[in-house]
Amino acid sequence: MAFLLLIFSIAPPTQVQAIDKPNDAGSAIIIEWGFSKDDEAIEKYVIFRSTLPDTMRVKIGSIIRGNNSFEDDNTDDKKQYIYIVAAVKDDATFYSMPSDIVQSSPQFFNTGRTNILVCILVFIILLVFFVQRARMGKKLFVRKIPGLDAVEEAVGRATEMGKPILYVPGLGDIDWTATIASMNILGEVAKKIARYDTPIIVANRWSVVYTVSKEVVREAFIEEGRPDRFKEDYVRYLTEAQFGFAAAVNGIMLREQPATNFFIGRFWAESLIMAETGAQTGAIQIAGSDSVLQLPFFVAACDYTLIGEELYAASAYLSHEPLLMGSLKAQDYGKLIVFVILILFTLLSFFNIDLLHLLEVQ
Amino acid sequence: MKWYEAISKIDRRIIYLLLTVFVILPFFVPFKIRQNIMPQTQRLFDFVESIPPDDKVVMISFDYTPQTMPECHPMAIALLKHCFARNIPVLGLSFDIQAPGLAVEAFTTVVNELNLKASNYDDSLFYGKDYVYLGWKSGFTAAVLDMGESIAGVFPRDYFKHPVDSLPLMQKTKNYKDVAIAIVLSASAYPEYWVLYPQSRYGVKVGAGLTAVMAPKYYPFLQTGQFSGMMSGMKGAAEYEHLIVEKGYTKKLGRAETGMNSQSIVHLLIITIIILGNIGFFFSRRDQKQS
Amino acid sequence: MKRRIPLIICFAIGILMIIQFMIPHPISREFGSTVNKWYIVLAAFALVLAIGNLIRHHGTKIRRKKTNWPYSIVTLTSMVAMSIIGFAGGVDPKSLYQTIYLNVLAPLGSTMFALLAYYMASAAYRSFRARSLEATLLLAAAFIVMIGFMPFGQYISPRLPAFAEWIMKVPNMASQRGIMFGVAFGSIATALKIILGIERSWLGGKK
Numbered sequence: 001m002a003f004l005l006l007i008f009s010i011a012p013p014t015q016v017q018a019i020d021k022p023n024d025a026g027s028a029i030i031i032e033w034g035f036s037k038d039d040e041a042i043e044k045y046v047i048f049r050s051t052l053p054d055t056m057r058v059k060i061g062s063i064i065r066g067n068n069s070f071e072d073d074n075t076d077d078k079k080q081y082i083y084i085v086a087a088v089k090d091d092a093t094f095y096s097m098p099s100d101i102v103q104s105s106p107q108f109f110n111t112g113r114t115n116i117l118v119c120i121l122v123f124i125i126l127l128v129f130f131v132q133r134a135r136m137g138k139k140l141f142v143r144k145i146p147g148l149d150a151v152e153e154a155v156g157r158a159t160e161m162g163k164p165i166l167y168v169p170g171l172g173d174i175d176w177t178a179t180i181a182s183m184n185i186l187g188e189v190a191k192k193i194a195r196y197d198t199p200i201i202v203a204n205r206w207s208v209v210y211t212v213s214k215e216v217v218r219e220a221f222i223e224e225g226r227p228d229r230f231k232e233d234y235v236r237y238l239t240e241a242q243f244g245f246a247a248a249v250n251g252i253m254l255r256e257q258p259a260t261n262f263f264i265g266r267f268w269a270e271s272l273i274m275a276e277t278g279a280q281t282g283a284i285q286i287a288g289s290d291s292v293l294q295l296p297f298f299v300a301a302c303d304y305t306l307i308g309e310e311l312y313a314a315s316a317y318l319s320h321e322p323l324l325m326g327s328l329k330a331q332d333y334g335k336l337i338v339f340v341i342l343i344l345f346t347l348l349s350f351f352n353i354d355l356l357h358l359l360e361v362q
Numbered sequence: 363m364k365w366y367e368a369i370s371k372i373d374r375r376i377i378y379l380l381l382t383v384f385v386i387l388p389f390f391v392p393f394k395i396r397q398n399i400m401p402q403t404q405r406l407f408d409f410v411e412s413i414p415p416d417d418k419v420v421m422i423s424f425d426y427t428p429q430t431m432p433e434c435h436p437m438a439i440a441l442l443k444h445c446f447a448r449n450i451p452v453l454g455l456s457f458d459i460q461a462p463g464l465a466v467e468a469f470t471t472v473v474n475e476l477n478l479k480a481s482n483y484d485d486s487l488f489y490g491k492d493y494v495y496l497g498w499k500s501g502f503t504a505a506v507l508d509m510g511e512s513i514a515g516v517f518p519r520d521y522f523k524h525p526v527d528s529l530p531l532m533q534k535t536k537n538y539k540d541v542a543i544a545i546v547l548s549a550s551a552y553p554e555y556w557v558l559y560p561q562s563r564y565g566v567k568v569g570a571g572l573t574a575v576m577a578p579k580y581y582p583f584l585q586t587g588q589f590s591g592m593m594s595g596m597k598g599a600a601e602y603e604h605l606i607v608e609k610g611y612t613k614k615l616g617r618a619e620t621g622m623n624s625q626s627i628v629h630l631l632i633i634t635i636i637i638l639g640n641i642g643f644f645f646s647r648r649d650q651k652q653s
Numbered sequence: 654m655k656r657r658i659p660l661i662i663c664f665a666i667g668i669l670m671i672i673q674f675m676i677p678h679p680i681s682r683e684f685g686s687t688v689n690k691w692y693i694v695l696a697a698f699a700l701v702l703a704i705g706n707l708i709r710h711h712g713t714k715i716r717r718k719k720t721n722w723p724y725s726i727v728t729l730t731s732m733v734a735m736s737i738i739g740f741a742g743g744v745d746p747k748s749l750y751q752t753i754y755l756n757v758l759a760p761l762g763s764t765m766f767a768l769l770a771y772y773m774a775s776a777a778y779r780s781f782r783a784r785s786l787e788a789t790l791l792l793a794a795a796f797i798v799m800i801g802f803m804p805f806g807q808y809i810s811p812r813l814p815a816f817a818e819w820i821m822k823v824p825n826m827a828s829q830r831g832i833m834f835g836v837a838f839g840s841i842a843t844a845l846k847i848i849l850g851i852e853r854s855w856l857g858g859k860k
Contacts, residue, residue, distance in 0.1 A: 025679045062511070064565040106678045113675055120671065120845075127845060175692075177840035180847065180855070187854035207703035208696050216855055236710055237703035241758065243765035255721055269766060276772035279779070280374065290836040292829045293575075300780040301772075308832040312839025315854045323851050331842040335834065374775040381774050398807040398814055428759050429766060460755070578821065597802070626803050628770070633799060635778045640792070643782045 011037040012094040013045060013068075013085045018102040021071065023113075023362055026106035028073045029081065033096060036087040039065050044088050047072070052080040052101065062088070075104045112362025122337070126330040134326030142328060147286055147304035148317045154284045155192045158259035164199040165189075166258035168249060168274065169213055170265015170289070171242060173206045177312075178290045182265035183209075183216050184315035185288070189262065190220030194229060201252060202235040205245045210237040246270035250277045257281055263298065264288040264311065275301035288314065364649075370642025377635060384631050388623035394615070395626060396604075402584050403601040406569045406591020407444070409543060411609075415449035418542035419535050423552065424465035425458040430549035430573050435464060436599035436618035437547055437571035440606060442472040446487060447611035451531050453541070454495040455517070457502045457552060462495075462521060469495055489522075490529040497521030502552070503559055510538050510564040538564045543590055547571040553580065557588045571598065596621045660850045667848030707732070794820055 014034035021028035036042055047070050048057040063070050065087075075081060083099040134140060158165045167189060169182040186202065193200050202217060204210035214235040221230040238248040250273065253261065261278040263271070264287065271287075271294040278285045279301045287298035288306030298305045306314060309331075316324030345355045410420065422441060426434035445452050454469065456462050473487045480486040487493065496517040499505045508516045513535060514526045526532045534540060544566050546553040553570040560566040567590045572580060574595025583589040593602055599618035606612050666688070673685045711725035739750045783789040800806045801817020846852035 023677055025677045025682050063563055066565070067563075108676055108678050110675055110677045117675055120841075123841065123845060124849075127842075127849070127851070131851060177843055181839070181843050184843075184852060184854035187856075204703070206696075207699035208692075210703045210706065211699045212855070219856060232706070233710055233713075235706070237706045241762065243762040244758070247761075247765055251724075269769065272772050272776060273765060273768055276776050279776070290832075290839070292832050292836075295832070297773075297776070300776040309835030309839035312836075312843045315852060319854065324846070327842055327846050327851055331838050334842070335838050338834075338838075372778065374778075377775050377778060378771050381771055385770075395804040396807075397804050400814075428755070429763050460759075581822070622804070626805065628774075629799050629803050630805070632774050632777055633796065635774070636781045636792070636796075639778050639781070640783055643784075 009038065010042060010087060010089055010092070010094050012087055013096040016083060016085050016096045016099040018081065018083045018099040020102060020104050021073075023107055023110040026077045026104050027075050028071060029075050029083075029102055029104050030069060030071050031083045031085065031099065032069045033085045035068055036065075036094070038087070038089075042087045042089045042094075045070075046086045046088050046093065048084045048086065048095075050082045050084075050098075052082065055082075057084060077104050077106065079103070110362060112360075115358060116361060123330065123334050126333050127327055130326040130329040130333075131323050132326075134322040134329075137322075140322075140325045140329055142313070142317060142325060145306065145310050145313065145317055147288065147306045147310065148314055150284070150286060150304050151189060151318060152192065154260040154262075154286060155189065155196055155198060157284060159196040159198045161259045163259035164201050164256055165193060165260045165262070166249075166252060166256075166278075166283075167200060167202045167262040168265070169202065169204065169209060170263075170267055171205050171245060171270065172266030174208045174212060176266045178266040179209060181312050181314065182288075183212055185262075185264055185311075185318065186213055187216045187220050188315060188318040190217045191224050194221045194224035194226045197226070197229060199231075200234050201256065201258065203245075203249050203252060204235065204237050205240060205242075207237060210235065242268065242270055243273075246273045249274050253277050253281050253283070258283055261285045262287075263302070264306070264314075267291050267294045267298075269294075272297035272301060278302075364645075366642040366645035368642070369638040370646055372635065372638070380631055380635075381628060384627050385624045388620050388627065392620065393623060394619075395623065397597070397601045397622070399601045399605065400594065400598065402589075402592040402594065403598050403605070404591075405584075406545070406593060407602060407605045409567070409569065409590045410441070410444055410448070410450070413448070413450050413542040416451070418540050419451045419453045419531070420445050421453045421455065421541045421544040422465075423544060423546040423548070423556070424454055424456045424461045424468070425546060425548035425550065425552045426464065426573075427458060427460040427549065428464070431464060432621060433573045433596045433599065434547045434549065434571055435468060436596070436616050436621070437593050437602065438465070438468040439472055439616055440599060440602040440618070441545060441547075441571070442468060442493075443476075443612050444602070444606045446472065446476055446492065447606070450542070451491075451535075452493040453513075453531070453535060454493070456498045457500075457505070458548070458550075459498055462498045465495055466521065469493060490524070491531055494526075494529055494531050495521045496526070502555065506556065506560045507563065510560060510566075512537055538566045541566060543567040543569050545569040545571065549573040549576055553589070554583070557583060561588065596625060656853075656856055659856060660853070664848055664850060667844075671848075704732075794824075 013036050016031065016033045018029050018031045021030050031047055033045070036045075042065050044062045044064050045067065046062045047060050049060045049072065050057055060072055060074070061070060070085075072083075080101050080103045082101055085096045087094045130140075155165065167186055169186060170176070170179050172179045174180065190200065200217065202213050204213055217235055218227075218230050221227050238245050252258070253274075254277065258281075261283045263275060263285070267289050268291065271289070271291070275285060275287060275298055285302035286304045286306075287302040288311040289295060289298060290308055290311055292308075295305065295307055312331075313328050316328050341359075345359070348355055413420065420441070422438065424438060442452060454465050456465055473493070477486050496513075497520060499516060505516050514532060517526055520526055520529065538560060544556055544560065546556050546568065548570070549572065553568065553572065556566070556568045561568050568588065569591045570580060570583075570589055571593040572595070574597065577592065577594035577598075580589065580592060584592055593599055596618050599616070600622040603616045603619050607615055669684070670688065673681050708729065711729050713719075714722045714725040715729075735750070735753070738753065742748045742750060744750045781792050781795060783792055797813070798817045798820055800809060801813045806813045806817065843852065847855065
């Protein structure tokens with residue numbers, strides 16, 4: 001009798017709503033419901049689906065009590081569905097009323113990413129504005145970056161000593177922005193090398209980075225009017241194995257004794273292994289990375305370190321190209337805008353005005 | 363060369379030699395340092411301590427590799443010892459292809475050690491009854507979600523090719539309802555995904571054992587209660603070893619303790635040479651200023 | 654023309670990929686996936702060039718008997734042997750390829766990784782000198798963190814471990830986030846500069 005009473009006392013979930021999942025590629029429906037009044041007493045909610053015109057219920061999943069939404073990510077955009085949610089306790093099931101008919105569909109614009117679109121547009125406007133100003137001959141101030149000022153000296157030293165320069169463009173593949181920034185710096189360093197006629201060794205971990213860096217160095221030699229001085233052996237492919245690569249670079253440093261080592265790009269745990277070996281050979285070392293965890297190692301073992309965004313400013317700084325200098329200014333203003341927004345939104349949140357959700361990306 | 367010049371320019375080979383001696387020393391001259399137990403390790407220990415014996419299983423996801431073995435393997439050993447000492451059945455599984463060999467090694471080491479000490483049949487540990495290792499599975503997300511419905515559906519056979527349904531432990535362990543906690547031992551992002559998928563959908567309690575480098579990233583998970591405890595690096599493993607020894611579940615401390623001893627005295631060595639270097643630097647600079 | 658074509662391709666694909674990021678429709682996803690497949694195909698071609706470079710470099714070294722040339726024989730033999738073993742016996746978990754990988758390459762990698770302990774000690778000794786106010790602050794913070802995380806730390810002061818953790822969680826995390834902000838902006842700026850053709854160093858110059 002008590003058992004029967006318990007069964008009859010369980011209330012089913014209420015107000016089952018099924019909606020097409022927004023901002024997706026289709027094939028997904030979100031089901032939401034009001035908690036069963038006996039949510040504390042039940043075990044879980046089970047979700048059933050009927051595909052019209054057939055009305056047969058099929059179980060598609062379950063979720064523990066305390067939850068009131070479920071995503072069905074296996075729907076056909078051409079079909080219509082009805083959902084029922086049931087509260088389950090032991091072997092007893094208590095069904096809700098069915099939802100309205102729903103159909104999934106893909107969307108053409110992810111509204112959850114509007115904020116990114118706005119940011120990109122604002123940034124492009126800033127970029128174009130400052131590049132135009134630079135084009136008109138407006139002088140832009142850029143603070144001194146000792147690591148980049150030392151590049152000229154480092155190349156000159158290698159030339160005087162008659163020793164090669166080692167350039168490691170990081171261990172990231174070409175899809176890391178740090179690697180791309182490194183390619184830009186390599187272009188500037190290679191031009192100086194072509195001018196001084198100093199040998200360079202560019203050690204690569206990834207095949208695509210190898211082909212890109214080879215072209216960058218070759219183009220720099222052409223740009224300096226010395227294509228005949230470029231040697232295929234200047235740019236080398238070593239291995240994809242992380243520590244195998246570190247061992248190979250150490251081998252180059254110990255055997256060929258480069259006068260200057262550049263470690264510029266994305267690095268992981270191998271950073272200190274390479275930088276400390278370089279320090280032992282007595283080479284001038286210039287490092288640059290956006291890997292926050294590796295920066296302390298570079299600071300400890302290298303003569304100069306480009307920290308974070310200095311890496312991205314390097315090609316503008318080295319080339320003195322007004323257009324690139326203009327882009328640095330745009331970058332600074334972009335950062336200023338974000339700081340102002342963050343501080344403003346945080347202050348507003350103290351007054352229960354929550355705008356921080358506008359910064360969330362889906 | 364003056365004395366202070368000498369201490370500010372110690373040859374690196376001397377440092378390497380000292381380091382080697384200091385690393386090896388604790389293996390030959392064992393000593394015990396009282397570990398200060400971090401709150402996250404204590405929380406994980408207390409959670410396992412609160413699980414009733416012979417009831418739900420502790421699920422251990424072995425997701426570490428040979429490279430991170432020195433930090434994560436002692437965690438696995440300490441956890442297994444704790445669970446078996448309290449008669450809590452253990453269910454092992456892996457999502458990292460390099461892990462199964464290490465998982466089997468951990469089970470074998472602990473089970474052999476405990477069975478040698480067992481005085482009768484009831485004290486002994488048996489595969490299928492007290493522990494099961496399901497092996498490796500690809501497709502992490504789908505697998506961890508499907509286990510919420512049926513573990514046997516995801517792993518029809520265990521690592522040793524036994525049909526999972528034929529094992530007594532698995533007959534009473536159908537899905538996450540029968541799992542007290544899932545503890546993920548890893549050097550990568552697996553613990554985060556255990557929170558994201560099985561915990562948010564099925565309410566699974568999640569604990570973690572992480573390498574020291576990864577651990578800081580996961581502190582917020584402890585604050586929010588999404589992790590029911592965490593061991594952080596070799597120190598975390600050593601702390602867990604201390605906790606199970608203190609509670610009397612085992613008499614001997616494990617490998618993490620020795621590793622921690624090496625680590626601690628190497629840190630002392632580094633601090634000492636840094637101080638020496640600075641003394642030398644200070645006197646050299648004073649000399650330069652005077653001259 | 655030689656410069657203009659890569660610039661046009663870069664601009665077009667760059668803009669299309671930004672648009673692709675905004676559109677969740679399956680057609681857009683299909684485009685994104687096709688571009689990724691193209692990248693894989695290009696990488697495969699690049700690998701042929703890269704291996705060609707490896708063979709040429711070491712081949713020349715062996716032929717001319719340059720310094721340390723026997724090491725080049727080891728490199729080339731290992732490469733050829735592993736390729737043959739992989740192609741002939743497969744790469745299943747129990748294959749010879751995997752056995753060599755796990756028992757030779759993995760321990761060698763771990764050995765290199767372990768060298769880090771030595772290098773950390775020598776780098777710390779050399780660089781942690783109180784040369785300036787900033788360096789002294791860094792030195793002090795490093796001492797507190799190192800001692801705080803050691804089991805001995807609690808004997809010096811029971812508050813030391815908590816203070817060390819505070820340094821890691823608060824000032825350390827704050828400075829890391831500052832750097833990360835800069836990095837994020839730098840990345841966006843670099844990407845846009847390349848897409849818009851403002852940055853051309855990767856093509857060898859400005860012209």
